[in-house]
Amino acid sequence: MARSHGRSATVSVMLGASALTTLGAIPPFLVGAQAVLMQRDLGFGPSVLGVVVSTFFAVAALGTIFGGGLLERWSRRQTQLLAGVLVAVGGFGLALGVRHWEVLIAAMAVLGLANAACQGTSNQAVATALPPHRRGIGFGIKQSAVPAAIMFGGLAVPTMTALFGWRSTFLVTGSLGLVVIALALLHQEEDGQQGPRANTRPAPSDHAPRGPLLLCGLAITFASAAANFLGAYLASWAHDVGLTVGQAGLLMAAGSGSSIAIRVFAGHRADRRFGGNLIIVASQMAAGALCLLMIGLLAVPWAVVVFGFLSFGLGWSWPGLFLYAAARLGRDAPTKASSVVQAGAFVGGAIGPVSFGLLVSAVSFQGAWFVAAGSFVVACALVLLARIGFRRDLVRRPPATPFGYGGGTHEPRHITGS
Numbered sequence: 001m002a003r004s005h006g007r008s009a010t011v012s013v014m015l016g017a018s019a020l021t022t023l024g025a026i027p028p029f030l031v032g033a034q035a036v037l038m039q040r041d042l043g044f045g046p047s048v049l050g051v052v053v054s055t056f057f058a059v060a061a062l063g064t065i066f067g068g069g070l071l072e073r074w075s076r077r078q079t080q081l082l083a084g085v086l087v088a089v090g091g092f093g094l095a096l097g098v099r100h101w102e103v104l105i106a107a108m109a110v111l112g113l114a115n116a117a118c119q120g121t122s123n124q125a126v127a128t129a130l131p132p133h134r135r136g137i138g139f140g141i142k143q144s145a146v147p148a149a150i151m152f153g154g155l156a157v158p159t160m161t162a163l164f165g166w167r168s169t170f171l172v173t174g175s176l177g178l179v180v181i182a183l184a185l186l187h188q189e190e191d192g193q194q195g196p197r198a199n200t201r202p203a204p205s206d207h208a209p210r211g212p213l214l215l216c217g218l219a220i221t222f223a224s225a226a227a228n229f230l231g232a233y234l235a236s237w238a239h240d241v242g243l244t245v246g247q248a249g250l251l252m253a254a255g256s257g258s259s260i261a262i263r264v265f266a267g268h269r270a271d272r273r274f275g276g277n278l279i280i281v282a283s284q285m286a287a288g289a290l291c292l293l294m295i296g297l298l299a300v301p302w303a304v305v306v307f308g309f310l311s312f313g314l315g316w317s318w319p320g321l322f323l324y325a326a327a328r329l330g331r332d333a334p335t336k337a338s339s340v341v342q343a344g345a346f347v348g349g350a351i352g353p354v355s356f357g358l359l360v361s362a363v364s365f366q367g368a369w370f371v372a373a374g375s376f377v378v379a380c381a382l383v384l385l386a387r388i389g390f391r392r393d394l395v396r397r398p399p400a401t402p403f404g405y406g407g408g409t410h411e412p413r414h415i416t417g418s
Contacts, residue, residue, distance in 0.1 A: 013129045014141050017122035020080070021145035022152070023087060023176055024118025027094075027111040028053045029153030030173075032232070034166040041166075044101035050357060054350045055105050059112030061346035064120060064339055076129070077184050079121040084180030086114035091174025095167040114177075119342050120335070127327040127334035133271050136324045140267020143320030147256035147263075147312070150231060208330040208337045209397075212389030216326055217344035219382035220319075223285050224348025226292065226375040227316045229356040229368070234295075234308050237365050242301045251305055255312030262317040270324055276407025277325035278387040281318045282380045288315020289376035296369030315376065319345065322383075329390050331399055 031038065035049055074082075090111035098104045126138040156169045234255075238248040266284075270277055291311035295304055323338050330337025359368040394405060394416050404412025 010130060010134050010138075013125050014134075014138050017125050017138065017142045018145045018148075020083065020118045020180065021122045021142050022149050023173065023180070024083065024115035024122075025146050026149040026152060026173065027090070027108065027115070027170075028056045029149050030156060030166075030169050031108070033153040033156060034161055034169065037161065037166045038104075042098065042101045042104060044104075048101050050354045052101070052105055052108050054354050056108045056112040056115065057346050057350035059109045060115040060119075061343050061350055063113045063116030064343040064346055067116060067120070076121065076125055079117060079124060080184040081181060083114060083117035083121050084177045084182075084184055086110060086117055086177070087180060088174050088177030090114050091170045091172075091177055093174075095170035095174060116346070120339060123323065123327070123338040123342060124335045127330075127338055135327065136270030136277075136321070137264065137267040139324035139327070140264045140270075140320035143323060144260040144263045146319065147259040147316075150256050151253055207333045208326075209389060209393040212386040212393065213326070213330075213337055213340050215382050215386035215389065216322070217340045219285075219379045219386065220322060220341050220344040221348040221351075221379075222375045222382065223288070223318065223379035224345045225352030225355065226288065226348075226372040226379070228349045228352040229372050230292065230308075230311055230316065232353040233356070233360070233365075233368075234304075234311075237295070237369075238301075238304050238308065240365065241299050241304050243304065251308055255309050258309060258313030259316050262313050263320045266317055266321045267324060270321055273407055273409045274412030275325075275328070275405035276413075277321055277328070278383055278390070279407075281322050281325065282383040282387070284314060284318040284321075285376050285380040285383065289373045289380065291315045292369050292373040292376065296366040296373070299366065 031049070031052060039045065039049065090107055090113075093110065094104065094107040098107055122142050126135055126142055130138045160168050160172065231252075235248040235252050238251055243251070266280070288311055291307045291314065294307040295311065298304075298307070323341055326341040327334035327338045356368045356372055359371060391405070391414075394403065394414075398416035403416045404414070405416075406413030
């Protein structure tokens with residue numbers, strides 16, 4: 001009976017983290033999917049659209065960087081409550097109060113803060129509430145919420161938007177924010193039994209090494225910039241080389257589905273070995289670089305379909321595994337470690353679509369694909385450097401509890417202190 005309850009609690013944490021991540025991540029994809037209608041109603045053009053999306057990710061990055069310390073001190077209930085309030089304020093504000101594009105930018109800034117809170121709360125839950133042998137798949141399921149948000153954003157247009165208009169989709173997100181608030185309040189007694197988090201904060205020596213962790217944050221910035229360019233512009237490039245709008249949409253949906261499946265599978269496999277995750281992350285980024293290079297080199301429909309699909313499934317399947325690796329190497333401060341990586345992802349999301357979009361206008365689509373492939377190569381190299389730094393630190397400064405690393409399914413290849 002206790003084992004059944006434990007499994008139920010594990011599933012609840014995984015699904016809750018995934019749902020909260022989707023809720024935080026979906027606003028820019030809703031804006032992108034409904035851009036034609038919103039531009040017509042609010043009177044703005046493509047350049048403002050880029051500013052709107054970049055504002056969301058930039059504010060999310062700043063919120064993660066400067067608010068990460070709060071997650072170490074606050075309980076899960078408190079951070080979940082904050083996330084719900086910000087989602088509700090941003091969603092209802094955008095749906096009911098936006099009449100000009102300037103106000104739209106302000107509303108997206110609030111939703112960017114909401115995304116930072118949602119992602120931070122979810123990372124905290126997966127890194128601390130799940131048993132260690134389930135955290136890999138937990139991060140895989142959580143990070144599958146991002147491609148799921150891409151699909152939901154697209155599905156909103158022929159359903160909610162067609163029936164009730166674009167504002168209705170943000171009314172739904174605001175209402176879901178109220179649900180998050182209610183769930184946080186219902187869990188008050190359980191969180192109250194956990195004791196103050198401030199009294200259990202680890203000593204500085206138990207934190208992850210700063211240098212390798214910053215390399216991870218920088219690596220995911222480059223990788224996220226390239227990946228978000230893929231998500232934002234693959235459909236346009238596919239249409240340019242000969243696919244219909246419907247076929248391009250199906251390619252995006254199929255690619256997102258493959259990304260979800262491989263993220264979950266990668267997390268499942270990570271739970272069945274002792275470390276060795278960063279080398280797989282680097283390999284996935286290298287595969288992404290090769291796929292983007294081929295998309296740019298072979299400007300024909302079959303190549304865009306094949307390598308576009310693979311670029312989602314292989315080249316954008318690393319976020320969950322990367323966050324899991326950072327949390328695992330974060331020692332007694334997994335939330336802080338994962339926040340550094342999450343902030344880098346937000347920075348990449350803010351600068352990627354705008355920078356590469358300008359490159360498309362200044363050079364060509366093909367040139368932008370080549371530069372995006374190079375961005376993945378840089379990210380791959382940074383991950384490998386971070387891996388070297390983490391391994392050296394484990395030898396020089398072993399944790400108090402024996403820690404297995406280096407891979408291996410039956411036993412770790414290396415154990416600290418041995």
